[in-house]
Amino acid sequence: MSKSNTQTAVDELRSLIFSGELPADSNHLEGELAERLNMSRTPVREATLILAAQGLLEVRPRKGVRICAISTKDMHEIYEVLSELECLSVVNAAQAGYGQNDLQVLNACIDDMVSALALDDREGWARADEAFHAELIDLGGNTRVKAIAQTFNDQVRRARNLTLYMRPLPTKSNDDHRQVYDAILAGDEARARAVHQAHRLSSRTLLTNLLEQNGLRRI
Amino acid sequence: MSKSNTQTAVDELRSLIFSGELPADSNHLEGELAERLNMSRTPVREATLILAAQGLLEVRPRKGVRICAISTKDMHEIYEVLSELECLSVVNAAQAGYGQNDLQVLNACIDDMVSALALDDREGWARADEAFHAELIDLGGNTRVKAIAQTFNDQVRRARNLTLYMRPLPTKSNDDHRQVYDAILAGDEARARAVHQAHRLSSRTLLTNLLEQNGLRRI
DNA sequence: AGCTTGCATAACGTATGCATTAAGACGCGA
DNA sequence: TCGCGTCTTAATGCATACGTTATGCAAGCT
Structure with missing residues (x-):
């Protein structure tokens, strides 16, 4: 039972955030992220919901998800x-x-x-x-x-x-x-x-x- | 701008949980919930992810989402x-x-x-x-x-x-x-x-x- | 110039269909 | 009867398509 794409997306996004490849305050459209992660929008969307709940990013419709900066x-x-x-x-x-x-x-x-x-x-x-x-x-x-x-x-x-x-x-x-x-x-x-x-x-x-x-x- | 179906699903599921209509430890398939809430599986799925993050239910593939009981x-x-x-x-x-x-x-x-x-x-x-x-x-x-x-x-x-x-x-x-x-x-x-x-x-x-x-x- | 209005675009929200695969049923042999 | 392997079923994970609608821009008005 291989890891679901949603879970993969969560993991990869997390590591992109921690590494700074997705810098604080940067914005990213679902479509772009999906392409970057080589999957469709659906699992990426689900991943962003999960990460939003963890406070790592915010979902802002039509502005792309924003990586949370820490003040x-x-x-x-x-x-x-x-x-x-x-x-x-x-x-x-x-x-x-x-x-x-x-x-x-x-x-x-x-x-x-x-x-x-x-x-x-x-x-x-x-x-x-x-x-x-x-x-x-x-x-x-x-x-x-x-x-x-x-x-x-x-x-x-x-x-x-x-x-x-x-x-x-x-x-x-x-x-x-x-x-x-x-x-x-x-x-x-x-x-x-x-x-x-x-x-x-x-x-x-x-x-x-x-x-x-x-x-x-x-x- | 009306409330999204996902948000509606979150709200309704929450109230169903609090009221006990979805009792603790009960299991519910995505499809059933979708039918119950009169929408497709997609927004229901997203709602369950959100509620899972809040600890109100667990998503258990093929067993349906389970309403969290409190011990x-x-x-x-x-x-x-x-x-x-x-x-x-x-x-x-x-x-x-x-x-x-x-x-x-x-x-x-x-x-x-x-x-x-x-x-x-x-x-x-x-x-x-x-x-x-x-x-x-x-x-x-x-x-x-x-x-x-x-x-x-x-x-x-x-x-x-x-x-x-x-x-x-x-x-x-x-x-x-x-x-x-x-x-x-x-x-x-x-x-x-x-x-x-x-x-x-x-x-x-x-x-x-x-x-x-x-x-x-x-x- | 500044402001408003209308439009084109594209991002999103959602429905849907399909391939995958886990769970349970069933049957068979011990 | 019990255990085990196979098969059936159906729930899920995901891709995709499409209608809706926010957004930015351009044109027209003040």
């Missing part, structure tokens, strides 16, 4: 939600009474970040960082939180890629991550929340400042 | 997210420094709840309660939070309607609401969060217990 306000909103939901997950994780075995993945993510930093491998660090945050949410155990986080992470993916080489080396993050790990292991939900909240807040301000300073108001 | 676990997850995001909104609202004028709508909602309760008008109370919570989120000012809250409220709408006449008269709620109002007006974000969190927790336990006690595991 600093959007970044603020998204990070606010992600922070809050991650904090929730962290608290839940702390309450769950996980032991070292349960936290192996989390631990591995931290190790990966440390070694990536040692090698000055920013992309490796970014991958591990995303995995770390995803694992936090997994440990929280709320599938809806997970779905929201994935959607929102996709929405800010371009911005994050952009700033990856602009930001200072995120050495401070490692301490934060380790502290969250410890708090979860200790079952100390208050500390887990506090530590993680602070971590999210500082990385949010870092990122938004970076964007502001470089005049990147829409990405 | 107690789902209720737990959804309420957890709604609570957390409402708390965030309440904190933001408290930080925003709103005055009495800005909180008129909120105040009116509380009044409506009080008078509805006096008349034993449960549906009126439910409307005012939903408006109250929606207004809290509006005051928080995060549009993504608003979107998520709407989606999730839709998902639990049937469950809430069901329990509306099973639960005790929610007189306690009024105090809670008034306290949140006061905390926002006072700009006391910590108290706002604490009060609201407690309120959400107690209504969550009330609801889930009600469902459990009545053996309503899937709604």
